[in-house]
Amino acid sequence: MDQLIQHLVNxxxxxxxxxxxxxxxxxxxxxxxxxNFTHGALYTVGAYLMYLAVAALGLNFFLALPxxxxxxxxxGAAIELLLLRPFRGSDIDTTMLVMIGAGIALQSGTLWxxxxxxxxxxxxxxxxxxxxxxxxxxxxRLFVLGAALGLIAVTYVxxxxxxxxxxxxxxxxxxxxxxxxxxNVRLIDTATxxxxxxxxxxxxxxxxxxxxxxPQMGGLAEVKAFAIVILGGLGNITGAAIGGFxxxxxxxxxxxxxxxxxxxxxxxxxIIAVLLYRPTGLFAKAERVG
Amino acid sequence: MRxxxxxxxxxxxxxxxxxxxxxxxxxxxxxxxxxxxxxxMSLNLLLGFTGQLSLGHIAFFGIGAYVxxxxxxxxxxxxxxxxxxxxxxxxxxAGFLLAILAAGACxxxxxxxxxxxxxxxxxxxxxxxxxxxxxxxxxWVELTQGPLALTxxxxxxxxxxxxxxxxxxxxxxxxxxxLAVGTLCYLLVARLVGSRxxxxxxxxxxxxxxxxxxxxxxxxxxxIAAVISAAMAGAAGSLYAHYLRIIDPDVFAFSTTVSMxxxxxxxxxxxxxxxVIGGLIFGLLPVALRPVMAPEAQWIVYGIxxxxxxxxxxxxxxxxxxxxxxxxxxxxxxxxKPSPAVQR
Numbered sequence: 162m163d164q165l166i167q168h169l170v171n172x173x174x175x176x177x178x179x180x181x182x183x184x185x186x187x188x189x190x191x192x193x194x195x196x197n198f199t200h201g202a203l204y205t206v207g208a209y210l211m212y213l214a215v216a217a218l219g220l221n222f223f224l225a226l227p228x229x230x231x232x233x234x235x236x237g238a239a240i241e242l243l244l245l246r247p248f249r250g251s252d253i254d255t256t257m258l259v260m261i262g263a264g265i266a267l268q269s270g271t272l273w274x275x276x277x278x279x280x281x282x283x284x285x286x287x288x289x290x291x292x293x294x295x296x297x298x299x300x301x302r303l304f305v306l307g308a309a310l311g312l313i314a315v316t317y318v319x320x321x322x323x324x325x326x327x328x329x330x331x332x333x334x335x336x337x338x339x340x341x342x343x344x345n346v347r348l349i350d351t352a353t354x355x356x357x358x359x360x361x362x363x364x365x366x367x368x369x370x371x372x373x374x375x376p377q378m379g380g381l382a383e384v385k386a387f388a389i390v391i392l393g394g395l396g397n398i399t400g401a402a403i404g405g406f407x408x409x410x411x412x413x414x415x416x417x418x419x420x421x422x423x424x425x426x427x428x429x430x431x432i433i434a435v436l437l438y439r440p441t442g443l444f445a446k447a448e449r450v451g
Numbered sequence: 452m453r454x455x456x457x458x459x460x461x462x463x464x465x466x467x468x469x470x471x472x473x474x475x476x477x478x479x480x481x482x483x484x485x486x487x488x489x490x491x492m493s494l495n496l497l498l499g500f501t502g503q504l505s506l507g508h509i510a511f512f513g514i515g516a517y518v519x520x521x522x523x524x525x526x527x528x529x530x531x532x533x534x535x536x537x538x539x540x541x542x543x544x545a546g547f548l549l550a551i552l553a554a555g556a557c558x559x560x561x562x563x564x565x566x567x568x569x570x571x572x573x574x575x576x577x578x579x580x581x582x583x584x585x586x587x588x589x590x591w592v593e594l595t596q597g598p599l600a601l602t603x604x605x606x607x608x609x610x611x612x613x614x615x616x617x618x619x620x621x622x623x624x625x626x627x628x629x630l631a632v633g634t635l636c637y638l639l640v641a642r643l644v645g646s647r648x649x650x651x652x653x654x655x656x657x658x659x660x661x662x663x664x665x666x667x668x669x670x671x672x673x674x675i676a677a678v679i680s681a682a683m684a685g686a687a688g689s690l691y692a693h694y695l696r697i698i699d700p701d702v703f704a705f706s707t708t709v710s711m712x713x714x715x716x717x718x719x720x721x722x723x724x725x726x727v728i729g730g731l732i733f734g735l736l737p738v739a740l741r742p743v744m745a746p747e748a749q750w751i752v753y754g755i756x757x758x759x760x761x762x763x764x765x766x767x768x769x770x771x772x773x774x775x776x777x778x779x780x781x782x783x784x785x786x787x788k789p790s791p792a793v794q795r
Binding site: 190196244247248251253254255257258259261262263264265266267268269270272273380381384387388390391395420422423425426428429432433436437440441 | 498502504506564565567568571572574575576578579580582583586587589590705706709712713716745747748749750751753754755756757758761762765
């Protein structure tokens, strides 16, 4: 029982960052109809920006986090302006291939610049974990959970309460009609991609200090983000948030009670189960085809 | 001209080793390129002719490699409750056939699963399937030796009843084996896309609703295409295992799938010659770039090249060049428009 409670606590911590990853990806897919294959690379970029800010520049840990998120935002905006805008109107396969090219270039770029050796990000939190009865959580992980929940709340408010969010939701429903109503759809695309990228970078910057930072870390994160997005239904933001926690739960329980070697396979099992029983995702309203 | 190009290419590939007899490095690069080109051809069957992108194509390739290696090495594993499966070594040719069957079966499962819905699902299912297969190869140490790699895989041997048995140990022999299998795959794809089934595939790609309305079974057609494509990739994987004679879970690297995608897209998806031309260019590009830049930098170049090609020649090199040639020498308009033939 104690072990189960410990797993549930770990699930919350992991699930928060997974939800960030999933929301970013599903936002970009839902509004722009782009399968973002730079998502993993942007997660890596976020972690390395955090590393640069804390370990190389000696910046305060809590100041470094917004720097990394802002960096992700600018990276995302640059990718959209340089690579996606010229391909506006192309089919989904073409933009997907463009994103694969960009993802490969970004990942190899980080490998080239930083080398293949894993880096650790020092954190200002005490080593000794917080003991709550039978459960122990490190202070760092608690901070990660808090920051992730905070970012999810900010994203939620931005999409549901601001003018930009209103325009995004309009473009999500019908980009052409939104454009006719005076919404600057190109600007919305750039904003969406930048926002999604900053969420991926935030997830990397938050999980980087928990584990270590290395150039290939984004590959697995990307596959997990896809699993979360399928679970929640492509383009469904609430679904992605819940999906992040479900994937974290499956991984924790799988690693705890089945085999830790297959921890990362849980995402795939979830995808199979969803496609077998609820092909449009757990929370989707979209129609099934074929 | 269009029929001549593949024949001319085949002829030059047949005599090419005579020119580089003394250079095992180039011969090795050509063999690996050939194996990857077979993979690219199989990917093109899906991506080019049905429009479905398999981003886990390396899974079928790797499964082919492992099945073939394990069949010819033999194994002894416990499957739970005290039961064991003991397999005595079989000849490599049997491994080759089993690799094709196993990869095709996986293609069937993935197809049945992901073609229930359209959109990005097939991409995502294939990419995560590849990740899981890699994890199995890494963690099922009793069967696959995990990161320690399967070593001592026997070289491919070809036997003709009544004539004898040849074991293909040298690079030159393997080169011609790969060329033969590659040519067979090319002919298979050519026959397939020219057939009724091929028209169904392209119909689905162009306009699914219309194709459905004339009675094409979409899920069945797409699944069959996935099976054939996966089986071909499995054959390539088997060739790879018996050529290198050592394989480890790194055969499942995502970067290899990306290489194949670049080969298909750059060469021209949905054309017969596209993956071959793209495969030769991008398979041999590392040889050309090796003295100039580090491998990481090469991959940056690959990524950028992929984007540039999509921007400049969205349909690929082969269709781009043939359009250029056609513009220079305008052919007389045919009286009766022939049925849309597949571009070569």
